[in-house]
Amino acid sequence: MQKLLQGMVETYGDRIYRLVLRYTGDHTQAQDLTQETFLRAYKHMDSYDRSKPAGPWLFKIAGNLCRNWLRDNRELPADLNEDLYQSTDSGPEELYLEKEGARELSRVLRALPPIYREVILLKHVGELSYAEICETLDLEITLVKNRLYRGRIMLREALEKGGYY
Amino acid sequence: MNKSQCPDALTIQAVADGEENDLIITEHLQDCSKCRETYLDVQRIISVAEGLSSDARLPIGFYKVLSGRIESKPFPAFLVAAIISALAFISVYLLNPTYLEWWFSVGMTRQFGFYIDMFFDLFFLSRSINPLWVITVMTAMVVLEFLILSKLKTVEG
């Protein structure tokens, strides 16, 4: 059973970590929540259908933990650690603008209604397919497509308002 | 769907997400400027939203720590209950040996029931709370009891 868990960590560990990091904005807390995700997975391995990929099942556990974390901590962090932003080879001025843009993107994401936010995060941070998002959130595919579309439009409109799009 | 029919925005989004690769739709996107515009719009917001991800990775040794936590067996609850019950017995004996003699001879049934109850209460408590905490708190209470009673003894002379 530990071999199975190790395979899950290797395949999904980083993606789950990045998703959780989006919620906590803090590396230590994100590591703790990721550990908790896999500990729960190990504890409830009986309920995992081994004929399916483990991704949606793990993201569901991580999602529940993140929701609990949000409930206890009220809201998403106002800003994220500097090193959370993707590193590029840009010069200092471009780097500043990139970071500003990334900060604005975080702010805009925070303001989205949770139902849109979670679909966007699962798609762009969790790198899940439509089918996997459906399974993770127990939603119909049309609803997932709709929420993704509307969420993206909201994201765009908010960025346009701030002059970042 | 035929090639001249415009797909809806959700279908165009699915193409941009790589979830839809129906040739009729992709060919339509090449020929229809209105749909191509929608497609490029969706693609642009996708590339912006991609900025939400990061290159953060789990620290090396993450799995080692995780498997360490899995392998560390929790302290058996019954052992905790037994240790605490023994502590209680010892503290009572040390403080007043005649008391035990008394309840062994006279109050056996009631006292024994009390200890059995206590054992199971502690057993269930240790299953829901970290057992080491229970032991620590109980030990602290016994020590406190000793301190108070020895102080009283001094006062009483």
Ligand SMILES: [Zn+2]
């Ligand atoms: Zn068209």
